[in-house]
Amino acid sequence: MTQSNESHSSLPHLFSPLELGDLTLPNRIVMAPLTRARSGEDRVPNDMMATYYSQRALAGLIISEATVVSPQGIGWSQTPGIFNDAMTEGWQRVVDSVHDHGGRIFLQLWHTGRASHSAFHGGELPVAPSAIAIEGDHSHTPEGKKPYETPRALDTDEIPGIVDDYRDAARRAKEAGFDGVEVHSANGYLLDTFLQSKTNHRSDQYGGSTENRYRMLGEVVDAVTEIWPADRVGVRLAPNGSFNDMGSPDYREQFTYVAAQLNTYGLAYLHVMDGTGFGFHELGPAMTLADFRQVFSGPLMGNVDYTAEKAETAIAGGDAELIAFGRPFISNPDLVQRFANGWPLADTAPMDVWYSHGKAGYTDFSPYQPDSATVASS
Numbered sequence: 001m002t003q004s005n006e007s008h009s010s011l012p013h014l015f016s017p018l019e020l021g022d023l024t025l026p027n028r029i030v031m032a033p034l035t036r037a038r039s040g041e042d043r044v045p046n047d048m049m050a051t052y053y054s055q056r057a058l059a060g061l062i063i064s065e066a067t068v069v070s071p072q073g074i075g076w077s078q079t080p081g082i083f084n085d086a087m088t089e090g091w092q093r094v095v096d097s098v099h100d101h102g103g104r105i106f107l108q109l110w111h112t113g114r115a116s117h118s119a120f121h122g123g124e125l126p127v128a129p130s131a132i133a134i135e136g137d138h139s140h141t142p143e144g145k146k147p148y149e150t151p152r153a154l155d156t157d158e159i160p161g162i163v164d165d166y167r168d169a170a171r172r173a174k175e176a177g178f179d180g181v182e183v184h185s186a187n188g189y190l191l192d193t194f195l196q197s198k199t200n201h202r203s204d205q206y207g208g209s210t211e212n213r214y215r216m217l218g219e220v221v222d223a224v225t226e227i228w229p230a231d232r233v234g235v236r237l238a239p240n241g242s243f244n245d246m247g248s249p250d251y252r253e254q255f256t257y258v259a260a261q262l263n264t265y266g267l268a269y270l271h272v273m274d275g276t277g278f279g280f281h282e283l284g285p286a287m288t289l290a291d292f293r294q295v296f297s298g299p300l301m302g303n304v305d306y307t308a309e310k311a312e313t314a315i316a317g318g319d320a321e322l323i324a325f326g327r328p329f330i331s332n333p334d335l336v337q338r339f340a341n342g343w344p345l346a347d348t349a350p351m352d353v354w355y356s357h358g359k360a361g362y363t364d365f366s367p368y369q370p371d372s373a374t375v376a377s378s
Contacts (some may be wrong), residue, residue: 003275010312010342011040011255011308011309011311011339011340012029012312013028013312013315013316013356014027014029014049014308014311014312014315014339015027015028015129015325015340016028016058016217017022017224017247018299018321018322020061020180020231020232020268020269020299021229021231021232021268022231023180023231023268025060025061025104025233025322026060027059027060027180027332027336028054028060028311028315028321028322028323029059029060029311029323029325029335029339030055030059030061030062030063030154030322030334031056031059031061031062031063031321031324031325031326031329031335032063032293032303032324032325032326032329033063033064033065033066033108033182033184033236034054034065034326034327034329034330035066035076035079035354035355035356036043036065036229036354036355036362037076037077037078037079037140037354037356037357038052038078038265038357038358038362039078039079039080039081039090040078040357041077041078041142041184042086043079043081044078044080044081044087044090045080045087045090045091045093045094046090046099047093048078048357048359048362048363049080049090049094049315049354050093050096050098050183050244051096051097051271051363052099052362053094053097053098053103053105053352054098054100054101054103055120055333055334055363056103056333056335057098057101057102057103058102058103058334058336058337059070059103059247059304059329059335059336060097060104060106060107060322060354061106061179061322062089062103062104062105063105063106063108063234063271063324064080064094064105064106064107064108064178065080065108065180066079066108066184066189067079067080067081067082067091067107067108067110067169068080068081068082068083068110068111068112069081069082069110069111069165069166069168069169070083070111070162070165070169071083071121072121072165072353073110073111073112073113073116073165073190073329074116074121075110075112075113075115075116075117075120075126075139075189076112076140077140077141077142077355078355078357079110081112081175081184082107082169082172082176083165083168083172087172088172088175088176088334089262090276091107091172091173091176091178092175092176092177095176095177095178096177097175097248099378104177104179105178105179106178106180106181106182106232106234107169107173107178107180107181108181108182108183108184108236109166109169109170109178109182109183109184109224110189111162111165111166111184111190111191111192112126112189113126113127113128113151113188113190113191113193114127114128114132114134114148114151114190114193114244115139115148115266116131116139116151116243117139117141117146117148117149117269118149119142119143119146119356120141120142121140122129123308124152125148125151125152125162126148126151126152127151127152127153127154127158127190128151128152128153128154128193128199129153129154129193129194129200129201129202129206129207129216129368130134130153130193130199130200130202130207131151131152131153132150132198132199132201133148133150134148134151134188134244134245135148135245136245140243140355143222152317153202156204156205156206159206159216159219160219160226162216163216164188164223166183166220166223166224166288167223167224167226167227167360169181170223170224170227170228170350171227173228174227174228178377179232180222180228180232180233180234180268180328181224181228181232181233181234182233182234182236182271183217183220183221183233183234183235183236184236185217185235185236185237186236186237186238186241186261186271186273187238187241187243187244187246187273187278188243188245188246189244191216191217191220192237192238192246193246194206194213194215194216194217195213195214195217195254195255196213196246196247196248196251196254197213197249197250197254198246198247198249199246199248200213200250205256206284208271209358210250210253210257211257213254214254214257214258214261217230217258218261221227221233221235221262221265225265226273228248230265230266230268231266231268232268233265233267233268234267234268234270234301234327235262235267235270236271236272236273236301237258237270237271237272237273238254238260238272238273239251239252239255239272239273239274239286239287240273240274240275240276240277240280240286240287241273241279241280241281242280242281243278243279246281247282247283248281248283248348249283250285251281251283251284252284252287252291255287255292256291256294256295259292259295259296260295260296261300262296263295263296263297266298267298267299268298268299269298269299269300269301269322270292270296270298270299270300270301271301271303272287272288272289272292272301272302272303273286273303273304273307273376274286274301274302274303274304275303275304276304277304277305278304280294281323288319289314289319289320290319293318293319299321299322300319300320300321300322300350301320301321302314302319302322302323303323303324303325303326304326305321306324306325308339310323311323311325314359320332327348328348330348330349330354330361330365331345331346331347331348331365332345332346332365333355333365333367334367334368337367337368338368341370343368344368346365346368349361349365
């Protein structure tokens with residue numbers, strides 16, 4: 001479906017190109033990482049996933065669903081991995097399909113940490129910086145939802161091995177043909193729990209101070225940028241989030257420090273969940289993109305509860321270079337065309353199909369069909 005330049009006139013900044021190093025994005029609309037649980041229990045990406053991502057290839061950039069870097073990182077049923085050859089080859093088929101449809105795609109690297117369950121690990125407890133359990137909600141295990149367990153605190157000498165897992169996953173992502181990678185350090189998963197004082201009570205070099213809590217993320221970014229140039233690496237943070245029982249009283253100090261450290265790398269972008277619609281910890285005012293702009297000079301990506309109009313305003317005002325859209329992409333594979341032409345969005349699919357493992361609610365959404373009057377006036 002073609003789009004006229006006139007159709008972009010109300011969103012000129014959102015539809016302007018952006019250079020991320022030597023990668024050109026044709027627009028600033030990013031498909032956010034969305035867990036969809038379609039990879040089967042072998043966690044190998046499949047043809048259904050290739051169809052799903054290629055349907056959304058008009059996004060300026062696609063960020064893949066969270067993808068586990070190791071067996072230890074598993075914590076959600078039927079989510080993909082990137083730690084063996086079959087997974088790498090499966091992802092290569094997905095990437096090739098996206099590229100064949102003109103798209104660009106980064107792989108999001110994930111370790112679920114304490115948000116996992118012993119059901120995934122032969123009875124062994126999930127790992128975390130400290131032995132502090134998630135309160136409330138349940139883990140998504142192969143046996144259904146189960147209450148979260150108190151995780152095992154990682155020994156200091158185990159951490160370099162986890163950093164190596166990220167390095168190896170980044171290498172496999174390059175072999176699979178991805179355009180870059182994003183390090184998932186948000187939403188109460190392993191790296192986020194190292195960052196935050198609520199979940200990190202360590203007394204070694206990985207805890208006890210703002211600087212030490214950042215250390216593991218820094219080591220992971222160092223490892224990943226050994227494989228990829230920094231301008232093909234993004235990092236995701238959730239400074240305002242309460243998901244997975246997060247939220248620390250010193251969040252402003254911690255995340256300001258983290259962003260300042262990440263600013264030294266020349267990253268592709270910093271992906272900040274700056275909205276409050278994905279669980280808000282209410283410990284103080286939300287950190288905004290403007291807060292991060294004070295310490296991070298590279299491209300900023302906003303996320304959570306953006307409309308096309310809010311995205312245009314954020315980019316036009318200099319607060320962001322990119323805006324990620326999550327749930328709207330579930331039921332609007334043609335989201336970019338809808339924004340471009342001012343067409344209405346389909347209702348968000350019900351949650352019972354988000355993780356339902358089949359094609360229904362995944363690849364069966366229809367693109368918008370404008371009537372003749374709409375076509376004539378566009």
